[in-house]
Amino acid sequence: MRKKTGRYGEQLSKKYLIDQGYFILDSNYRTKLGEVDLIVQRNDIVVFVEVKTRNTMTFGLPREAVHYKKQTTLIRLAEQYIQYKKIKNMGFRFDVIEVQWNNNKGQYEVNHIENAF
Template identity: 40%
Template sequence: MAIHNDLGRWGETTAASFLLEKGFKIIAKNYRNWQSEIDLIVTKDDMLIFVEVKTRTGTAFGMPEEFVNATKAKLVMRAAEQYIFDIDWEHDVRFDIVSILTLPDGSTDIRHIEDAFSR
């Protein structure tokens, strides 16, 4: 398996732990629909939140969250529509990004960007 796949899985696990510590409940991981995937689906306070996780080891090409472009957002929203339909969700929804940057000293910079697709 490629190193970037290992980094991605590590990032998703790290993001899930981070969100759990903030009081979110993990509902699903790696939800797939057609050609779309949602990394994490979580809830908090009657809000269903679809989370895209981006993990990088450096900023030479930009911050991790900058890699969520309009095409990726559209794919996530398409999968979210199906998930909402499948579970008959009737409350609010939101799309977030968890950005994880590993630093040279071995530490991590984790940023939770709420309502990221509306910006």
């Protein structure tokens, strides 16, 4: 169930980002270090996006799951991606997108946190 919820949150996040004028460069970019959910670009900025989806607040806000260790991993993955793709003359940042899903009402809310860390 968690994977299904997470995939749905990533789909909603992609749609949201495209609607905001971002271009999707990569989804679920994975190396031996870990995974970046979305890598997007708008103008001259490449954004590494961690998507956290929750359907309950039992474990706190979705953004709270992007702790120091996860941030460190994302930074290392971004460095690898930039070198591998030979990206130059671009800015970079790390965003978090929270998707809060209410199963009872069939509604969701997307909260895009730019420059999250």
